[in-house]
Amino acid sequence: MKLAKGLFKNPGFVVGFVLFVGTLLIAALGPVLSKYDETTRVGLPYLPPSSEHLLGTDHMGMDMVAMLIAGLQSSLYVGFLAGVVATVLGTLIGVYGGYKGGWLDDFLTAATNLFLVIPTLIVLILLSSSLEEGRSLTLIALLIGCTTWTWSARAVRAQSASLRARDHVSLARINGYGTLEIVLLHILPYLLSYIFMVFILQTATGILSEAGISLLGLGPYDSVSLGKILNDAKTNEALGDGAWWAFMPAMVLVTLIAFSLYIINTAMEGVFNPRLRK
Amino acid sequence: MLKHRPQLKHLLNRVAWYFATFLVAVTINFFLPRLGDANPVDVVMAKASSNLDSKAAREKEESYLKEFGLVQVDGSGNIVRDGAGKPLRASLLSQFASYLGMSLKGDLGTSMLQHPKRVSDIIGSALPWTLALQLPTIIFGWVIGNLLGALAAYKRGVFDRAFYPLALFASAVPAFCFGILLVYVFGIRLEWFPAVGGYDDGMIPTLSWQFIQSASYYYVLPFLSVFLVVVGGQAIGMRSMCIYELGTDYVKYAKLLGIKESKILLYMFRNAMLPQLTGLALALGAMVGGALITEMIFSYPGLGMAILTAIQTSDYPVITGCTLLITICVLIANFSVDVLIGFLDPRIRAAEARST
Numbered sequence: 236m237k238l239a240k241g242l243f244k245n246p247g248f249v250v251g252f253v254l255f256v257g258t259l260l261i262a263a264l265g266p267v268l269s270k271y272d273e274t275t276r277v278g279l280p281y282l283p284p285s286s287e288h289l290l291g292t293d294h295m296g297m298d299m300v301a302m303l304i305a306g307l308q309s310s311l312y313v314g315f316l317a318g319v320v321a322t323v324l325g326t327l328i329g330v331y332g333g334y335k336g337g338w339l340d341d342f343l344t345a346a347t348n349l350f351l352v353i354p355t356l357i358v359l360i361l362l363s364s365s366l367e368e369g370r371s372l373t374l375i376a377l378l379i380g381c382t383t384w385t386w387s388a389r390a391v392r393a394q395s396a397s398l399r400a401r402d403h404v405s406l407a408r409i410n411g412y413g414t415l416e417i418v419l420l421h422i423l424p425y426l427l428s429y430i431f432m433v434f435i436l437q438t439a440t441g442i443l444s445e446a447g448i449s450l451l452g453l454g455p456y457d458s459v460s461l462g463k464i465l466n467d468a469k470t471n472e473a474l475g476d477g478a479w480w481a482f483m484p485a486m487v488l489v490t491l492i493a494f495s496l497y498i499i500n501t502a503m504e505g506v507f508n509p510r511l512r513k
Numbered sequence: 514m515l516k517h518r519p520q521l522k523h524l525l526n527r528v529a530w531y532f533a534t535f536l537v538a539v540t541i542n543f544f545l546p547r548l549g550d551a552n553p554v555d556v557v558m559a560k561a562s563s564n565l566d567s568k569a570a571r572e573k574e575e576s577y578l579k580e581f582g583l584v585q586v587d588g589s590g591n592i593v594r595d596g597a598g599k600p601l602r603a604s605l606l607s608q609f610a611s612y613l614g615m616s617l618k619g620d621l622g623t624s625m626l627q628h629p630k631r632v633s634d635i636i637g638s639a640l641p642w643t644l645a646l647q648l649p650t651i652i653f654g655w656v657i658g659n660l661l662g663a664l665a666a667y668k669r670g671v672f673d674r675a676f677y678p679l680a681l682f683a684s685a686v687p688a689f690c691f692g693i694l695l696v697y698v699f700g701i702r703l704e705w706f707p708a709v710g711g712y713d714d715g716m717i718p719t720l721s722w723q724f725i726q727s728a729s730y731y732y733v734l735p736f737l738s739v740f741l742v743v744v745g746g747q748a749i750g751m752r753s754m755c756i757y758e759l760g761t762d763y764v765k766y767a768k769l770l771g772i773k774e775s776k777i778l779l780y781m782f783r784n785a786m787l788p789q790l791t792g793l794a795l796a797l798g799a800m801v802g803g804a805l806i807t808e809m810i811f812s813y814p815g816l817g818m819a820i821l822t823a824i825q826t827s828d829y830p831v832i833t834g835c836t837l838l839i840t841i842c843v844l845i846a847n848f849s850v851d852v853l854i855g856f857l858d859p860r861i862r863a864a865e866a867r868s869t
Contacts, residue, residue, distance in 0.1 A: 349533075349534050349537055352534060352843060352844060352847045353534070353537070353538050353541065353840060353843070354799065354839060354840060354843050356805065357836045357839055357840060358541065358545070360820070360824065360832070360836065361541070361542065361545035361546055361832070361833070361836060362545055364546065364824050364827070364832060365545055365546045365547070443687055446687065446689070447687075447689065447806055450689055450806055450809065450810075451805070451806065451809060451820075451821060451824060452821070452824060452825055453824060465689070465693065469693070469810070474693070474696060474697050474700075474701055475701060477701065477702070479697065482693060482697075483697075486690040486693060486694065489687055489690060490685075490686050490687060490690050493685050493686070493687055494681075494682060494685040494686065497681070497684075497685040498681060498685070501681065
């Protein structure tokens with residue numbers, strides 16, 4: 236509670252929090268407020284903004300506001316799912332390795348370091364380009380989660396290895412607590428704020444990775460995402476035609492999400508790590 | 514013998530480790546694109562066989578099958594056939610073996626879509642553009658970002674309060690958003706700079722003055738779009754490193770001793786630089802693959818465009834050739850950092866010596 240209070244005193248955190256909640260609200264309330272949906276044509280291609288279509292239409296004549304809301308929902312969904320997968324994988328591997336040690340830890344650390352140096356975007360490109368069919372939004376999110384967990388595993392491992400030597404953990408061990416109990420009761424609680432920060436960064440990474448591979452033309456076939464809107468605008472000459480409404484709002488949304496998550500993380504680091512606070 | 518030479522041991526250890534990583538990367542590079550069931554020969558044949566009769570088409574198909582290593586070949590280079598005269602398919606494992614052998618020799622195969630063209634030729638003509646775009650951008654961005662970051666940490670006050678949010682924003686804006694914005698505002702609306710491409714249409718890349726003039730005109734926007742992001746990111750890193758160093762005991766002690774400010778700054782700077790140097794080396798390694806999306810936005814004729822075209826046309830040999838090259842560059846950079854840090858940082862040297 237005290238930590239939460241400290242966070243809300245930090246201007247960076249407040250700005251990031253408000254921006255992020257704002258994008259969440261748009262995604263949640265959008266379908267209620269928008270008159271159209273993202274699958275029906277409502278007019279000619281690239282109609283400029285008007286009172287009827289606040290942000291005009293895209294290259295197919297769909298209402299841009301409806302497209303953006305759907306795209307925002309998909310991007311947030313990808314981000315959260317990829318973030319959860321990457322954080323859970325990273326935490327499991329990191330906590331286990333850091334606390335237990337032994338040959339399995341050696342193996343996991345080697346695997347982590349190995350996948351840390353193989354560029355993620357490349358693996359994503361190779362995977363997505365071979366999955367021509369069935370490249371669904373969920374699959375893309377899972378792929379991103381399964382390729383970006385490495386640095387969080389490394390970070391969590393370092394943290395839990397330093398906790399291992401703490402007195403309260405040794406005390407629990409002497410008193411005959413099992414590994415699972417020690418990890419759940421005596422290690423994880425100390426890592427929670429840290430894991431939460433990892434989750435925030437992983438979510439941002441997920442959203443940006445999806446936008447990146449969608450921009451390369453390897454996006455999901457089954458939904459609209461912000462990256463796909465940008466890719467469509469780029470491939471259908473929205474820039475040359477001066478149809479700024481077809482790409483500018485999507486860019487603003489991606490930037491807002493990334494920026495807000497990023498400053499939330501930076502502010503949390505400042506609050507949790509007193510050395511940077513001064 | 515190694516016991517008494519911890520540095521040599523460190524080096525050998527790293528060499529072995531990175532070689533293993535390289536093998537895994539090559540394996541991934543081979544198997545991932547083959548997860549799908551797209552057969553390169555079918556793609557080429559669809560293009561090549563339209564005006565051939567069935568016998569000629571079959572011969573052509575077999576020559577392609579051989580070229581892409583999909584059929585078994587005997588010692589003298591003839592295709593191994595079964596009883597009915599049909600060529601025997603090579604197993605995935607033997608394909609992998611021949612791929613490994615070829616990659617180690619630096620042979621990346623032939624492009625499927627631009628057929629007789631070698632993948633190494635495609636990469637060779639694209640790579641200089643990527644390097645020309647990335648190398649100066651990263652180095653200038655790194656130098657300027659670090660100077661600004663150190664300045665912000667040292668000065669604090671108004672400068673820092675104005676600079677820090679800006680740098681934060683510059684480093685958090687996805688590079689592709691920045692690129693699209695530059696293309697639209699300065700390329701299409703204001704028409705100050707050409708929006709897409711690397712040089713004027715109709716020009717042939719040569720080292721003539723005219724060509725360089727044209728190319729540098731096209732260079733401005735892609736340069737800016739990467740540069741600002743690099744400056745922002747580096748400045749943030751350097752700023753927090755310097756703030757951290759300012760609070761350490763040795764700086765306080767030096768101040769109490771009355772050592773000159775400029776001398777303290779020099780000590781501090783040296784310590785804060787080590788992680789930043791690591792960052793530079795890693796950025797240089799990621800350079801080849803780092804601008805994929807930027808190049809795509811500006812249709813810049815580098816490696817990013819080559820990969821994009823290859824993805825759009827499912828040209829697997831080109832995709833895997835490029836990804837392999839990118840991975841190797843990243844591995845080399847990581848390797849150099851690991852080895853150099855091992856020699857430079859006394860703490861790591863000590864840890865290595867202990868573990869012997």
